[in-house]
Amino acid sequence: MSVVLVINSGSSSFKYQLIALEDAGSTDHEVLASGLVERIGEASGAARHTTAAGTHSVERPIEDHTAGFQLMLTAFEQYGPDLAEADIAAVGHRVVHGGKRFFGPTVVTQKVEDDIDDLGALAPLHNPANLEGIRAARTAFPDVPHVAVFDTAFHQTLAPEAYTYAIDAELAERYRVRRYGFHGTSHKFVSEAAARFLGRPLEELRIIVLHLGNGASACAVRGGVSVETSMGMTPLEGLVMGSRSGDMDPAVLFHLHRQAGLGVEQLDDLLNRRSGLLGLTGTGDMRDVQKAAAEGDETAASALAVYSHRLRHYIGAYFAHLGGMDAIVFTAGVGENNANVRAETLRPLAHLGVELDEERNASPSREARRISTEGSAVDALVIPTNEELEIARQALGASTAG
Known part of the structure; x- marks a missing residue:
């Protein structure tokens, strides 16, 4: 050993x-x-x-x-x-x-x-x-x-059309402005674990991985290779997160600067630390948001709807990029442990071939498991991530190479 x-x-x-x-x-x-x-x-x-x-x-x-x-x-x-x-x-x-x-x-x-x-x-x-x-x-x-x-290494396989922002090319090159993506260590580990769970070669699979924690990102993986991901130049872009806004119109910043007098540091703090679920509800903890929604809090219920809507938006986009999907995988704190988020995300996706098994999804198991029905055209899985193990594997490999 x-x-x-x-x-x-x-x-x-x-x-x-x-x-x-x-x-x-x-x-x-x-x-x-x-x-x-x-x-x-x-x-x-x-x-x-x-x-x-x-x-x-x-x-x-x-x-x-x-x-x-x-x-x-x-x-x-x-x-x-x-x-x-x-x-x-x-x-x-x-x-x-x-x-x-x-x-x-x-x-x-x-x-x-x-x-x-x-x-x-x-x-x-x-x-x-x-x-x-x-x-x-x-x-x-x-x-x-x-x-x-x-964290960014797994996404180095993105094609130029996937990582390029449509701004002045010379300015972008000078200041290294492009999509890099994050959570790559987790996306790599989970996509490989999903292939082992399914007993199928990774090379033939089209997988969408949803890493849902306080920080959250989606990744489209074709044949073990990242082809699209939701985070961008920084971890701010993409899904709704605990305290980060995710996608929004950049002109909102100009508007808040002109109308509310917010400076650069205040805007940075707003989008990274006071937005997402925290900005919408006053708490960035998904458990607290769901508890409030279950007790009839309309603000919390609305925030959950925004959260799952954004998830489905990315799933649909990645379905198109991949030309279909063989598996959709939930991981990280929210993805592994929150049956309600998984259900609200998957129930409306029957037209994409996802058929949720409600009993499997409700299971509190901490193990890798299938949450779709046996007849589902797309496998829906919960796969616990282990970034520390993946780092250990990669470190050992690199240290002994050559």
Whole structure:
């Protein structure tokens, strides 16, 4: 078995998992340990380390990511597993934006660090934080290959007509304005898992994957290749999300600037942090919205209608792009756990060959499962995503290549 440490670093926190797997192509794995270090740089930080023996927590100031990694190493020393005995084969890092430079998992060098830093202009909330984690981890594990796995990489297969925005071409080229897409690690993992579940070659399948969490995106996958996706240059475009608006007329921004006096930072905050379900209802938690709707709240019911309408809009578009579909797959927090969202999305799609099995859909199972009827022309599935495992697989593969 090979052991990979997976790091997902944010601006004031990072999550980690220590994963053992047979090889880069294997889905059989064991999570040996996991943890969270949070509130980095604040007056009171916190760290949690979980193994089969239990969870151990500590609260103390954590100055920066380097101090956070030292806290993680201390937790491994005290509570295990022993990292020296684990013989880590690679450290895999989630990086949000790879621009058009990175097509797959990439062993980190100084040049790669510099490129991630430069791409921070496209993802200022994410890439700088991802890079902090990489630098701290390389200091903590200097003799282990570090591999960057990019959210955008899976979508590098988009055709020019799919990724090009219809604005001044020279301006777009100069400032790297185009659709990149995100959640690629999840879309790749889930589309491959769907093919295994169906017992069919991935190469022959047309799949629409709906990654529905606080952030949400749709992806059209033909033969294992991303051909369309809803997020764009940033994760703001596309579906209605927890706090992001998704698609809207860009002229709304000009209108709000002229009429409401909102500046650039205020508009950015509005669309990314105060819109979506939060903007429509006052809460970005789908569970709270549905509870309110069930109790007769018309505002919440209207928000759910907007949410599912946008989902069907993208499903229809991707049905056209793919020339039909063999499977539609729900994943991530909302997609995996919310039967109502799945039902409201699928019930009106009978004309596309989707026949929902209400009893299967209502099942609280956490396993991969079919929620369409046996006679449905299109398979509707729920497939749990596992981005950490996918990062581990790709990191192991890249670290041993050549």
